[in-house]
Amino acid sequence: MSLHADAPARTDLLLRLEQEVGGLVRRLRRIIAERARAVHPELQSSSYLLLAHVAETGPVRAASLVCHFQIDKGAISRQLQHLIDLGLVERTPDPADGRAHLVSVSDDALRRLDEVSRQRRSFIDERLGSWSPARLAAFVDELAAYNLALDEPDAGA
Amino acid sequence: MSLHADAPARTDLLLRLEQEVGGLVRRLRRIIAERARAVHPELQSSSYLLLAHVAETGPVRAASLVCHFQIDKGAISRQLQHLIDLGLVERTPDPADGRAHLVSVSDDALRRLDEVSRQRRSFIDERLGSWSPARLAAFVDELAAYNLALDEPDAGA
């Protein structure tokens, strides 16, 4: 599609963007579900991203998860409960604030996430083997920039 | 993050990819919902993508929508029924196959989609005004390539 990379109307681009994102969502839904099951057979897909985030950032309170994932705190609460039920995260009272809790991933979960990390590498080697690391990195950067643009209500111009 | 675009492990890249895609999904969910409402106040977000696709490709049968969107035919059937109830698509028997129907968007829907197209442009001008058309096009191309890679079971390598 880089034939007329010159002056396709931006509206057309955004239409394609919508279509691609739509497709991406549907494909990723399946892939993430697989990966979640690899961590734990009963781990729900949406909770997998939550778990991965907590694993990356360390002990964190639910409120900041709400802020980061921009979904309802009720949903976060239930997903955390689910992760706790599976023994994948632990919740401790926040010493600095009696209302809050800190959640962190269990050693068990860390181990499992490590294994999945290995699977992830083999996956990407299969699917994106022809992408150079630079290309992949550039793509992720653009994705991040795009996300940021969508987030800033008054960005652009 | 292009500081060490040199040799970040691919696993790290894919982890970031997951995070970014997760964020993208959540943001787009909202944006597409807005756009759907702009077409018709009762139009559901998932049906919007369906509608846009039918508008682009012309009369199609449900089975090819199933194939394109890769979701259950039951879900497609219900979404089409929803679009018909709203008067946005029309269903006619397929002259070539008595089992099948052809769906196409109504004139009304085409008009509304046109209006939304205008809104889309103002949206993109606000949010992605600093992106050159070439940059945007390249991003969409990479997204499409990524989608394709995820789709081909034996791609890459």
Add this chain to the structure above:
DNA sequence: ACCTAAAGGTTGTCTAGGTCAACGTTATTC
């Protein structure tokens, strides 16, 4: 110190939207 407001979480209810399976109808194939 006290009362009020606000923030952290949990839970119930509602809805969207997907899967899976069963079914009726029409085509195709042998």
Add this chain to the structure above:
DNA sequence: GAATAACGTTGACCTAGACAACCTTTAGGT
């Protein structure tokens, strides 16, 4: 002409986010 398969609809079920009500704890104003 019967068996098989494809198109589509429908029902039961499930995930998961939105919204609101609620309890607890903290923070602020007086």
